[in-house]
Amino acid sequence: FQAQTSKSLTMGNEQPNNQGNNINRINDKNNGNKQNNNKDALLNLLGNTFLTNDGRQDQTFAKGMEKKKVIGLYFSAHWCGPCRQFTPMLKQVYNEWKKQNYEIEIIFVSGDRDYNEFKSYFQNDHGSWLAIPFQSQKRQSINTHFKVRGIPSLIFLDCYGNLIEQNGRNLVQNQGANSYHVLSQNIPEPKDAAFSGQAHSLKNDNVNKGDTVSMYDYVQAKEAKIFDDGDEVATMQIQLVNGEKKTVKMNMNVQNVGDLFAHIKWLHNPGPFKLLAGFPPKDLKDETVTIKDAQLKGARVTQKKL
Secondary structure (H helix, E strand, C coil), rough: HHHHCCCCCCEEHHHHCCCCCCCCCCCCCHHHHCCCCHHHHHHHCCCCCCCCCCCCEEEEEHHHCCCCCCCEEEEEECCCCHHHHHHHHHHHHHHHHHHHHCCEEEEEEEEECCCCHHHHHHHHCCCCEEECCCCCCHHHHHHHHHCCCCEEEEEEEEEECCEECCCHHHHHHHHHHHHHHHHHCCCCCCHHHHCCCCHHHCCCCCCCHHHCHHHHHHCCCCCCCCCCCCCCCCEEEEEECCCCEEEEEECCCCCCCHHHHHHHHHHHHCCCEEEECCCCCCCCCCCCEEEEEEEECCEEEEECCC
């Protein structure tokens, strides 16, 4: 979502109640409905690309969510004072969870006003958890899905995307690292088979085409724009299916193959397609790889219909 949307979020300390609990800001739209038991629902909700801040390569859904029983969505922003107070506490608890090898992951859903604020806040203040890319449309759709009205907000889901705790901030403040034991009660065990073929970049190329989710299925068409003026820029030549040729400029370290795919889909959407680059041409399969690491500076990228 855009900066003006993040400004509309209220800060969690503006309306305290007598018990010191968070206000119930989040309502699961699926509450009361049949519970999900397939990780496709969680993949569709969160997307397939997560950023990291600890030197690891950016993660796909399968890498980031593998064998996790509990997933926390942390709605926060640097401009929010209560967020800056709660983030260090959550970071300390998260580090303890990791020391105990608990099967839990946190995903930061930013409400920052611009990319530079997001980048600084995530790199300097957050734990070594994951983040939804700032430019991803998933940030807005996740906020809409859970009807987030104020930050900081922390909600917890099971491995299939079912809501198990909407007042996670209060739980963590009161229980600390022990909150994991509360969260992990009576939730399903992750099934390894549910990850098979769901992350495009990890799929087995020998798997039948119908058994996998391709980048086309979850990357939304979106024009690529320069996000960081201080980052090196790559220029690429695009050959579209319809014969047209286009030129695109993208940040080398900030933007990735997924952003390039979204831009090409925005330029021309002929139905399911893949991207080829280099010589000899190779499939661009992993949307989390940066433009730099994919060696796309000055490259010719071809859109090929599947």
